[in-house]
Amino acid sequence: MQSNVRIVERFRRLRSAAPFWSLRYHEETHESFAIRQDVVEPPRLSIDRGAMLTAVTDGGYGYCATSDLSQAGLQAALDRATAWAEATRGRSVVRFDPRRMPAPQGSYRSAVVRENPDRQAIHDLLAAECKAANVGPRIVERYAALELIDEERVYLTNAGGELVQRFRFTLPHMRVTANRGVETQSRSLELAQQGGFELVERAGLVGSGERLAEQALQLLLAPNCPTGKRDLLLMPDQMMLQVHESIGHPLELDRILGDERNYAGTSFVRPEMLGSYRYGSELLNVTYDPTLAGELATYAFDDEGARAEKVFLIKDGILLAPLGGPAVANSRASGWNRPPIHRMANLNVEPGAGTLEDMIGSIGRGVLMRTNVSWSIDDSRNKFQFGCEWGELIEDGRRTAVVKNPSYRGVSATFWRSLRRVGDASTFEVHGTLYCGKGEPNQAIHCGHAAPACVFSDVDVFGGDA
Amino acid sequence: MKDQFFYIADALAASLHAGETLLASFHGERSDFVRFNHAKVRQAGSVEQRYVTLRLVRSRRQASASVAVAGDGFNELKQTLLRLRDALASLPEDPWLLINETPQSGASERRGRIAPAQEIVDVVTGKAAALDLVGFYAGGTICRGFANSLGQRNWHEVDSFNFDWSLYREADRAVKTGYAGFEWDDTQFAAKLETAKEQLSLLNGPRRGIEPGEYRAYLAPRAMEDLVGLLSWGGFSARSRATKQSPLLRMQEGERLSEKVSIAESTAEGVAPGFQCDGFVKPAGISLIAAGTLDEALVSPRSAKEYGLATNAAGAGEMPESLDMAAGELPASEALAGLDRGLYVSNLWYLNFSDRPAGRITGMTRFATFWVEGGRVLAPVSPMRFDDSIYRMLGGNLLALTREREFLLDPSTYDERSTASARLPGALLRGLRFTL
Numbered sequence: 001m002q003s004n005v006r007i008v009e010r011f012r013r014l015r016s017a018a019p020f021w022s023l024r025y026h027e028e029t030h031e032s033f034a035i036r037q038d039v040v041e042p043p044r045l046s047i048d049r050g051a052m053l054t055a056v057t058d059g060g061y062g063y064c065a066t067s068d069l070s071q072a073g074l075q076a077a078l079d080r081a082t083a084w085a086e087a088t089r090g091r092s093v094v095r096f097d098p099r100r101m102p103a104p105q106g107s108y109r110s111a112v113v114r115e116n117p118d119r120q121a122i123h124d125l126l127a128a129e130c131k132a133a134n135v136g137p138r139i140v141e142r143y144a145a146l147e148l149i150d151e152e153r154v155y156l157t158n159a160g161g162e163l164v165q166r167f168r169f170t171l172p173h174m175r176v177t178a179n180r181g182v183e184t185q186s187r188s189l190e191l192a193q194q195g196g197f198e199l200v201e202r203a204g205l206v207g208s209g210e211r212l213a214e215q216a217l218q219l220l221l222a223p224n225c226p227t228g229k230r231d232l233l234l235m236p237d238q239m240m241l242q243v244h245e246s247i248g249h250p251l252e253l254d255r256i257l258g259d260e261r262n263y264a265g266t267s268f269v270r271p272e273m274l275g276s277y278r279y280g281s282e283l284l285n286v287t288y289d290p291t292l293a294g295e296l297a298t299y300a301f302d303d304e305g306a307r308a309e310k311v312f313l314i315k316d317g318i319l320l321a322p323l324g325g326p327a328v329a330n331s332r333a334s335g336w337n338r339p340p341i342h343r344m345a346n347l348n349v350e351p352g353a354g355t356l357e358d359m360i361g362s363i364g365r366g367v368l369m370r371t372n373v374s375w376s377i378d379d380s381r382n383k384f385q386f387g388c389e390w391g392e393l394i395e396d397g398r399r400t401a402v403v404k405n406p407s408y409r410g411v412s413a414t415f416w417r418s419l420r421r422v423g424d425a426s427t428f429e430v431h432g433t434l435y436c437g438k439g440e441p442n443q444a445i446h447c448g449h450a451a452p453a454c455v456f457s458d459v460d461v462f463g464g465d466a
Numbered sequence: 467m468k469d470q471f472f473y474i475a476d477a478l479a480a481s482l483h484a485g486e487t488l489l490a491s492f493h494g495e496r497s498d499f500v501r502f503n504h505a506k507v508r509q510a511g512s513v514e515q516r517y518v519t520l521r522l523v524r525s526r527r528q529a530s531a532s533v534a535v536a537g538d539g540f541n542e543l544k545q546t547l548l549r550l551r552d553a554l555a556s557l558p559e560d561p562w563l564l565i566n567e568t569p570q571s572g573a574s575e576r577r578g579r580i581a582p583a584q585e586i587v588d589v590v591t592g593k594a595a596a597l598d599l600v601g602f603y604a605g606g607t608i609c610r611g612f613a614n615s616l617g618q619r620n621w622h623e624v625d626s627f628n629f630d631w632s633l634y635r636e637a638d639r640a641v642k643t644g645y646a647g648f649e650w651d652d653t654q655f656a657a658k659l660e661t662a663k664e665q666l667s668l669l670n671g672p673r674r675g676i677e678p679g680e681y682r683a684y685l686a687p688r689a690m691e692d693l694v695g696l697l698s699w700g701g702f703s704a705r706s707r708a709t710k711q712s713p714l715l716r717m718q719e720g721e722r723l724s725e726k727v728s729i730a731e732s733t734a735e736g737v738a739p740g741f742q743c744d745g746f747v748k749p750a751g752i753s754l755i756a757a758g759t760l761d762e763a764l765v766s767p768r769s770a771k772e773y774g775l776a777t778n779a780a781g782a783g784e785m786p787e788s789l790d791m792a793a794g795e796l797p798a799s800e801a802l803a804g805l806d807r808g809l810y811v812s813n814l815w816y817l818n819f820s821d822r823p824a825g826r827i828t829g830m831t832r833f834a835t836f837w838v839e840g841g842r843v844l845a846p847v848s849p850m851r852f853d854d855s856i857y858r859m860l861g862g863n864l865l866a867l868t869r870e871r872e873f874l875l876d877p878s879t880y881d882e883r884s885t886a887s888a889r890l891p892g893a894l895l896r897g898l899r900f901t902l
Contacts, residue, residue: 037772040558042521045531045549050515063511068536084510087584091591093506119556141709179710182719184823186711259503261640262600262632265815265832337513376818378830378849380638383902385828385851387820405821409851409902440602440630441499441513441879464821465855 004154004164007051010071011156016082018055020098022161023074024303025051025154026336033119034145035126038134041145043119050336055081056098060089065337103159104307108300110168111293112196122146125200129209133176138220139213140179146200147171155305163301169446170196171434172205178216185219185404187212187389188371192432192446193294215390218402224463225391225406231366231420232408232459233359236429238388239349239451241372244433246412247279247286248344248447250381251313252438253324259341264438265379268413269319277319280416285350286314288328289450296432296448297345302329304340313347317417323347334443341439346448352422359421359455366394367461369406377412385409391463405464415456423452467494467516467609468573468621470538474518475613477540478547482615488547489521489565491743492611495883498583500603502631505594507587515882518543519743522550528563529553564767564777566745569618574740578625578648580605586629589652593659601631605650608883610739620747622739624648624885629655630877632833633662639669639846642688642813642833646875665834674837674845676900682808683898684801684838687872687890692814694729694791694890696827697856699819702731702754703784704763708773713856714760715823721857723758724864728792730754731764736788737875738885746779754786758861789888794867796894801868803841804894809850810836810843825856828901851902859895868892 004025011023027049034041050067051074062084064077085096116122126144133142149169156162175188189212191203200206234242254260255267269277279286290298290308299308306329313321313328323330324342331340360368374387391406392399410418430450437444471492479488494516501508518539521530529550533542581589586603605627612620628646641662645655685693700706701714712718733740734750741747744767753761764780765773781787796804809831817829831850836843855861868891876886 039561042528042530042560042563043553043557045529045546045553046533047531047546048517048534050534052511061509063509065511065513065515066536067515067534070536073536080512083584084512087587088507088510091507091587093503093508119553141711177709177711182716182823184710184715257503258600258634259501259508261503261634262602262630262642266638337515339509339511341509374818374820374822374828376816376820376828376830376851378851379815379832380849383830383849383851385818385820385853385902387818407820411902437880440501441497441604444880465824465826 007069007154008156010074013071014075014078016055016078018057018082018085018098020056020101020158021078021081022054022155022157023051024333024336028149028151028335031148032145033122033126034143035123035130036143037141038127038130040123048335051077052336052339053078053081055085056096056101057085057089058098059092059096060085061092061096062088063339101157101159102305103157103161104163104301104305105161106163106300108165110166110194112168113198114196116148116197129174129205133209133213135210135213136217138178138180138217139176141177142209143175144209145173153303155303157305161305163305165299165301167194168196169194170199172200172203174205174208174212176209176212176216178220180220183220185216187215192296192434193430194296194298195294219404222402222404225367225403225461227462229458230461231363232456232461233363233366233368233394233453235368235370235453236427236451237371237431238369239454240431240433240449241375241386243347243349243449243451244344244436244447245375245377246381246384246415248323248347250412251323252342252344253322254342256322260438263440265381268380268382273319274322275320278317278417279314279319280317281419282317283352283419283422284314284317284416285312287312287348287350288323288330289346289348290329292346292348292430292450295346295430295450296446298448302331303333304331306331332445334445338439338441338443341443343445344447348449349422349451349454351425351428351452353424354421355424356427356453359423359453360394360399361397362421363394363455364396367403367406368392368394368399374407382412384412403463406461407463408459408461410459418457418459419454420457421455423454427453468611468623471611472613472619474538474540474543478543479615481544481547485524487523487565488615489743489745490613491519492609493517493882494609495606497604497606497883500583500587502590503600505591505597505599507591510587520546520550522547522554523563523565524554526559526563527554527557528560529557562768562771564744564771566618567616569616570747571619572740572747573621575621576624576648579650580625580627581650586650589655593656597663598634599631600634601629603627603629604877604879604883608885612741612743612745614745618745620741624737628875628877633666635666635669638849640833641665644877668836668843669834669846671845673848676837676847676850678900678902680897680899682805683895684805684810685893685895686812687892688874689811689814690791690890690893691874691888692817692829694789695888696817698785698789702764702786704765704769704773704775705784707763713819713822713825716825716857717760723755723857723860725758726794726864726867727758727860728756730790731786732788732790735790735889736887738787738887742779742781746777748779752778787886791890793869793871793891796866796868798868798870798892801892801894802838804866805838806841807839809847810838820853826853827856828853850900852898853901854899859898863896864893865896866894
């Protein structure tokens, strides 16, 4: 795969007094198509490109980002980065060592099965779903959208490192809202993966308009989720959020070391817990897996050139490794104008044994929940409260009724120990979240989360006020 | 940046075909960012970015594109214009298109005195050397611009800084504060550092365990910023109201907050640009909640067309940028006495709706939270989760708002440095429900 030739040539002519310097070039083309209330929303295109120059000296580090990609623009940015590296030498909380910076070589490209059709075909597809969602006067908003993102990341170092990675994201989205008096309920569909137009089919977008509308109406008539301790069956699209907030963030090394204490928060996990702490029941196996095809944060190298490989973070319930450090390549930046920090990339729960029917059959008194709608967790990622769009009561091993406003709360440190069943590969789904916020300066980045359906025992569940 | 942007806008306008209208928006900044941990530097750097968004309108059709530019970016923007022209050919008419066709030009430029960031590194690492300071400094020039082919020109440029930081004693015992403005002053920073150190001493001693339940509470202005800020997620939006998705839905149906509660979007008192990307100029103020009753909504031009309303120059997101909550009568110095026995909450964190249509909100306490008895701080309290209705918190349970308010500049830097702000009082509550 060829790097951006112009950028490579200009990089080779750059000079710095720093022993190590690098360039990270990022170009993203993002097209948005949407139909709302049967009206075509104005299509939007964004083309974002620029470069971050980084310099490392003995004990110093600095960066400078610019959209000026001329030779002079890049040199000015490198000079500024070098000045920062000099100015922070001896004042850095991290002991930077230019001799330890990698010089990687390699490439990556998202697998694309089907190219995108033209704009008219996309609009026709979205319009059909939007129209089909208009199933009655209680439907108050219908929205169908598709986002297409092409991204190129190039990483070059003065020690000969050269990486080029190209990503394609095709993101279908559908949301329908129904209202009756002071009650409003929504159902939505979202699939966030790498790939081409084949993801539209995989998401089940076709036919979703009417289905989601009927479900929103069903929720309007449903009783609230009951209050009390019950078994909780989380479907994979809610497992995504559960894993993200109460395993992913607590395991981020920068949070553990205190870098995020002023903004995103800290972690209840302490370094001495690694290797011995029982994070969950022995059924819990969690991996950092940048190799799963199509997952949102699958890549070959992170943004500082570390090679990405699958690593078990939690095995048989025991915490083994944090997100960060030499084994986990998760130094990532949201774009050219933000520096890499520890992120969770792909964080997955490995499948276990048992079909969905087996798991439902094992529940005497429980609630199934799917599709996150509300999320809140404390700054050490322990006390959480999450809500879902859709709930179903499970009684004596059978699904018996739909319930609205299904919510639950718990404490990360004990919640995962109540994991009682982990679904098999037939329940395993690949999801992702597009806007995980963290860092100073702030960065919103995408993370992949794949998981089977899972059952937790004796969880505090509750519903809404209406 | 201003001259370059207006020059490009002129040049692009000159290339338009008959019947076309061009709107151009500019977002740019030159910023220094320094991240601190343990009173040392964690990451330091600089960012210069310029984004131009072009919107081409013809025969009631529109398409837009945003491009990161270098220099004047003219050639790339000219190509973008051609691309938009092609896109218009296959688009239907947009029934909700509304742009300002009566030019209202203006400029607001505020020069500051921002010390070089390397000097700020010297000051912070020097004065805080014996402390566990963690935080983030962002400083430099922010520019926003608008131009259209009808001759309108708007510019907003400000030199500012925002140093958002915390002092830690241990684990999650910390005091959160900040120093933001337009002229950095070492003496002022040192004074703020001393004040934070004094507050940190209150976190000494054993923690008091608080069982879930309902307690009197005082929410300091920074905690109120989180609470009222969450209501901005659709609470004041015309589109959210029309589609029944506002968290204040029950107020649309007649429910009220306390008469003490008045909230406005006060562009005249804030630091955000007074114009938006459709070319409309914002009024000085818009009353959103008046004496506990739902008042005007923020109406974007698109919502105005869709719902037959008059626009008040809201942005597409219909969220406040210069939030202003009216003061009350309780002197801030009497807040502890007024609280008597309960929780003093300096900050809230990670708020979300636990039942959005019902206005029910959950979230955490964070940083300095204290148990108070007899109007005196007795002990720090571990982070606790609350889950309560806005109609109780700012309704029947609202005892008083403070006479003094704090002006808080948003330290957010997602995509770009924020220009949002909020002016808020503290609030004394008869009861707040804690669940975990």
